[in-house]
Amino acid sequence: MIASRTSKTILTATISLFALASTAAQAEQNINLRLAYAQNSQPVKDALDLFGELVEEKTNGSVTVSYFPDSQLGGESELVELLQAGAIDMTKVSGGLMGSFSPLYDVFSMPYLFDDEEHFYRVMNDPDIMDDVYASTEDQGFVGVGWYDSGQRNFYTTGTPIERVEDLAGKKIRVMQSQTAIDTMRLLGVSPVVMAQEEVYTSLQQGVLDGAENNEFALTAARHGEVVDFYTLDGHTRIPDIILISNRTLNALSDDQREAVMAAIDESTESQVIHWREAIANARTQIQEEFGVAINEVDTAPFQEAVQPIYEALESTPEEYAIYQKIKAVNTP
Template identity: 55%
Template sequence: MKRTILWSLISVCIIIFVTGCNQQTHADERVILRFAYASNAQPVKDAMAKFGELVEEKTNGQVSVKYFPDGQIGGERELIELTQTGAIDITKVSGSALESFSNNYSIFGIPYLFDNIDHFFRVMDNEEIMQPIYQSTKDLGFVGLTYYNSGQRSFYLTDGPVQTPEDIKGKKIRVMESETAIQMIELLGGTAVPLGSDEVYTSLQQGIIDGAENNEFALVTAGHGDVASYYSYDEHTRVPDIVVMNNDTLKQLSEDQRQAVQEAAKESTEYEKEVWKEAVEAEKKEAVEEYGVKFNEDVNKKAFLEKVQPIHEKFKQDDELGDLYNKIQDERNNREE
C-alpha cells in the first residue's frame, strides 16, 4: 500500500514537472517526448540515444527526446506503469517485465524457443508475428514500438561451470520475476529465487544464491563477475528488450511525426544490432582481465532442452498462445538464401 502511494506521488510530481516543460515548448510548436529507462548495457543505451537523434533529425527538430536514465525515476515495473499513465511517454524494458501486462510476452521466456541469433532476428523482424504482440497492451494505454537484442541468457555460478542439468540440481538460482523462468529452474532441479537486479550482487556475495542467469554484461557492468566467476554458455533464452510508448502520446502526434518516431525506432534497432556483438566481446575481455571470469562453452544443450520440454508442450497446447508458438517455430526454416 505504501509503495503504491509513493509511486502515485512520484507520478504526480513527474507530470507537474514535464507538463511545465511541454507548456514552455508549446509556444515554439515543439514536442518533447520523455524517455525513462533503468540500468542497461552500453549498446542498448547507445541505441536509445540514436533513437532520439533520429527522431529530431526526421522531424527537423519539431520533436525531441528528453531522457531520464539509469533508474532515476524507478525500476522497470514502475516505468511501465508511468508510461501507462502518461507520466512519461516512452520506456525500454525487458520483455519479461511485460508478462504481467500481456500474456503474449511470456512466449519469450520459453527456454530454447530460438535455435540461434538468426532465428531470433527472423522472428523479431517479422511484422506479422510482432505487431499483434506490440498492440496487445493498447487497451492498457501503451504499445510496443520496436525491440533491442539483449543477447542470450546463460548460467553463471560461484563454484564452478555448468555442463549438464545436474550442475543446476540443488542450486539456488536467481531469475527474473517470470513464471516461465521459475518453472525452468525447477525442471532443471534447482530452486528459483526471483530477485530484482539490484539485489543479485549482494545475494551472490553472501551465499543467499549460488548463481544467476543473464547475458555477459552482468559480469562487468553489474559487477557480478567479482563474485561469480564461472560463466557457461547454455544459452537457454533470448528475451528481447521492448521499447513501449504511451498510446495517447503517439496518437496526438501528427501523421508525419508519428511516422518519424516509428521509423526512428526501427532504425535504432538496426543500429543496436551492429554495436552489440563488438560490445559483448569487449565485455568478455574485461571480465577475464578484471575478475578472472572463466567462460565455458562445453555445455550439453540437448540435455537442457530435453529437461524443459514440459514448458514447450504447455505453450503448444495453450488456446491463446499456441498459434503464436507455432508461427515462431515455423521461422526456424525460413532462412534467407
C-alpha cells in the same frame, strides 16, 4: 544481415490499430516526447540517444525528445504506469516485465525458444509476429513500437562449471520473479532462489547461492565476476527489450511524424544490435582476462529436452501457442 522492419509496414499496422482523428486534427504540430528509462547498459543508452537525434532530424525539428534516464522516475513497472497515466510518452522496458500486461509477451520468456542469434533477429523483425504482440496492450493505453537486443541469459556458478543438465541438480541459483523462470529452473533440477539483483553479489560471496543467471554485464558491470568461477553459454533465454509509446501520443503525431518516429526506431535498433555485439565480445574478454572466470559452451539439446513440459503446457493457451508456432516456423526452410 539484420533486416529492418519497414516504416511502411509499421505505419500500416499502426493505422489499423488506431482510429485516426480527422485530417484537421492530424495537422502537424511541434511535439516533445518525454522518454524515461531505468538503468541500462551503454549500448541501450546510446541507441535511445540516437533515436532522439534521428527523429529530430527526420521531422526537421517538429518532434524532439526529452530524456529521464537511469531510473530517475522509477523502475520499469513504475515507468509503464507513468506511460498509462500520460506522465511520459515513451519508455523502454524488458519483455519479461511485459508479460504482466499481455500474456503474448510471456512467450519470449520461454526457455531455449530461439535456435540462435540470427533466428532471434528474424523473429523480432517479422511484422507477422510482432504486430500482434505490440498491439496486445492497446486497450491498456500503450503499444509496442520496436525492440532492442538485451542478450541471452546464461548460468554463472562458483566451484564447478555447468557442462551437463545433471550439473545443475540441487544448485541454488538466483532467478527473476517470473513463474516461467522458476518453472524452467525446477525442470532443470535447480533449487531456484528469487531475490533482488542487488543482493546477488553478497549471496554468491557468502555461499548463500551457488550461482545465478544473466547476461555478460552482470559479471562485468555488476562485478559478479569477482565472486564466481564459471560462465556457461547455454543461452536458456533471450528476452528482448521493448520500446513502448502511449496511444495518446501516437495519435497526436501527424502521419509524417509518425513515419519518422518509426524509421528512427528502426535505425536506432540497427545501431544498437551492432554495438551490443561489440560490447558482448568485449565483456567476454574482460570476464576471462580481468576476472579470471572460465567460459564454456554446452550441447543445449539435453537442456531443451528437460524443459519440454513448459511447451506442452503452452498448448492450453491458444493465442500464446500460436505466437510460439510462428516463431518456430521462422527458421523453417
